[in-house]
Amino acid sequence: GQNIDQPTEMTATEGAIVQINCTYQTSGFNGLFWYQQHAGEAPTFLSYNVLDGLEEKGRFSSFLSRSKGYSYLLLKELQMKDSASYLCAVRDGTGFQKLVFGTGTRLLVSP
């Protein structure tokens, strides 16, 4: 089976740093994705990890530990436009590589 856990909601202040955690238990694993989703819109790709370690991409970084079934998304220099839901998704290593999503973390950035 598949189980992906993320906090439901987080708040942070403009200019700050926030870390959104994700833990997963899956029967097959072939990479972990982070997506950003604004209300009523499609998920947009932020990052991808398949090996352990940190991937940095501008203000966003993502970390993966496969042995711990754990990832985090780090957002630096927060901006108001970063208020959105952040979705952790694991690519199923079996079958045809579908994504299994967590429930998402709603981030509210305040001035």
Added chain:
Amino acid sequence: EPEVTQTPSHQVTQMGQEVILRCVPISNHLYFYWYRQILGQKVEFLVSFYNNEISEKSEIFDDQFSVERPDGSNFTLKIRSTKLEDSAMYFCASGVGSYGYTFGSGTRLTVV
């Protein structure tokens, strides 16, 4: 940047009616997917399509659902007899291989 295009953006239909949701994936992509998201809930996998056939489907994707790639560009999801609980945002996604998926902007389906 290439996009996945979905039409219509909104669809309202009566319970029991058939609906067809349309998607134009990115042209060189080989893997196609439908996901849905009920309001306030997580994104759920429905079906994947590769090499002109269904490669995997979820428990949600029952006999009321079907997918087709009628020509080289379109990818459709049909719901034969809609139920109230089919109301959701439906996302099409496509991918070229082992890295990355691009999602379309979605079709909001409301069944009344």
